[in-house]
Amino acid sequence: MTRPPLPHDFQRPVPAFTATSDAVTEGAALSPLQTYEGGNVSPQLGWSGFPSGTRSFAVTCFDPDAPTGSGWWHWVLFDLPADVTELPTGAGSGGFPGLPAGAIHGRNDYGTRDFGGAAPPPGHGPHRYVFTVHALGVEKLGLDADTSAAAISGTLGHFALGRATICATYENR
Template identity: 65%
Template sequence: MSDQKKPPLPHDFLPPVPSFTVVSDDVTPEARLKDAQVHAGGNLSPHLRWEGFPSGTKSFAVTCFDPDAPTGSGFWHWVLFDIPADVTELPAGAASGDMKALPAGAVHVRNDYGTRDFGGAAPPAGDGPHRYVFTVYAVDQEKLGPDGEVSPAVVGFNLRFHSLARAQLIGVYEVPAEG
């Protein structure tokens, strides 16, 4: 992948909206993900904290997408929505294990691993660096509309029409070629 043109980011296809700030104790912008956020490592959702979103925000959604996955359609690692508007931080591991730290009412849909949680980075060996795009969406409704049975694409469709603003943080991970 490193000698090829990188696929576009998921937001490149969406109408522009204002941005706000998302930071993490676990993900450093454009730097290698920690082992805790790797599928074969800790497989823990990272800490995320956001601020500066529009005053009309009624809920949030959080996603993690790998546009560099060799699938032709990327790979969804995490899709969580209906996070109450008064929640502006998710602790590390909130979307992993027993999920006791998830806010009441938040809804997960299946990621591309087929599970309703955060699934860590797992690019194929030798495929080059993959970008993991963590996005927080400020949403104009308390409930986005879909339930936990829809696909990430349906959630993305709804977010396209109900996002007031977006914040993004990109981490990178690579597995060296074997042998």
């Protein structure tokens, strides 16, 4: 079976920079906290080495393996100020501790404006969860929280100066 492409595969290429996390490891399984049943707690994320000229950031989490034909958006956060280089655990969930002023949560595919954890169908096999930090050449995207995740993704692709990703997995056996 061929794996579905990642959303960035359809966008123009941009330089990579570094994303790190104390909760998400490249190629490893997500913690139960980052699952729908385990609490929907957004992971800590940090980033460095982004291109000069970065004026804001966005953070997304996407599951390209969801059986929807279009994947599943778990997290869409944008208009993060350019001086922010880390989000603490939980910044995208609950009371949004540590979420920078002015940042906007777009609606994820659960229909909520926050981080929605992994919840692949039981027995569907392992899914990939692509956490991406987008370095953008604009301070504000000019979008609001009701803009669809797909439209936000397209806009991020247009304004991206660079991307950093961490891809983890989760399987609901």
